[in-house]
Each structure stands twice: as structure tokens, then as C-alpha cells.
Amino acid sequence: MSSLMASKLFFTRGVGRGESMLQSFEEALRDGGIAPFNLVSISSIFPPYAEVVSREEGMKLLTPGQILFTVLARNSSEELNRMISAAIGYALPTDRSKWGYLSEHHSFGETEKTAGYYAEKLAAEMLASTMGQTRDLVWDREREEYVLNDKILTTKNICSSAVVMKSGEWTTTIAAAVLIV
DSSP: OOOOOEEEEEEEEEEEEEEHHHHHHHHHHHTTOOTEEEEEESSSETTTTTOOOOOOHHHTTTTTEEEEEEEEEEEEEEETEEEEEEEEEEESSSSTTTTEEEEEEEEOOOOOHHHHHHHHHHHHHHHHHHTOOOGGGGEETTTTTETTTEEEEEEEEEEEHHHHHSSOEEEEEEOOOOOOE
């Protein structure tokens, strides 16, 4: 039996607006470049040895209609002036033979930076908890990422936020990690 193990992944984000929630979601997927694919939501493991590639490089490896495994953060609202955000955070261990974590966060009223950093913190905390060292996790201002002694290689995030601009018009934000098997 063969296993499906992603060897590469990329991150994307998008914002969409429309008369219905579904239309705004479709527009957000288009903005993020992943509308022509069949998306399957998965949980939060960053595969061992998987390489992060640019969105452009990752898209070259895909065919419209293909099934894509994604960790997808999504948020929608039609409330005028409502700020919405969707973020994906990730944390990788120094030992790349081990798995890392992906996290999704969906929020109201948070800026892109705040929501992104929170998603990043969630991923870092999940990774630190597998090592039994959540108390030693700290934010490194110079590197702008979470560190855990010599155990965490890197943490990052991608976030999309938007404000509902018209009454009765739906706005959707998405952020996604797309795993390429």
C-alpha cells in the first residue's frame, strides 16, 4: 500500500466579494489561484522533508480539476464595516525528519498582522507541545518568529484580511497551505 506524502507545499491567500457567500468564496479562491481545483480539507501536519515552494512554482505542478489537499482558513461576512481575517501559520522542527504543524485561524476585528501572528503562535505551540517544552517557546523580535532553543527551525504565517465595503455584499477571506503529493 502506498502512502500519500506531500513532497512540496505552497501558501496562498485571497479576498472575494459577491452577492452570496458562495460567490464571494469562489472569488476568494480565484484571487488565491486555487479555484480550478477540487479542494480536500485536511488537518494540521506539515510533512517531514516537505519543501516550501513559491505559489508560482507550485502552480506549475498542478492541473485544473486535480484533487488538492489543503489546510484552509476561511472567513465570511456581509456585515457592513466588519473586518474579517483568515490565516495559516506553520512551525517546522530543526530535525526535518520529524513533522511540523500547520494551523488555521479565522477571526473578526483583527488586523492581518495580528491574525497572522496568532496563527503562527498556534502552530509553534502545537510543535512545542510535542516536545514537552511549551514554557520555553519565545518570540524572537530580531528573527520575527517563534523559537524553542535549538528545536524549532522556523515559523511563518500567511494571512488575508478585508473589510466588508457594501451593505448586503458578502466578503470572504481565505488563506491556504496547498500540499503537493
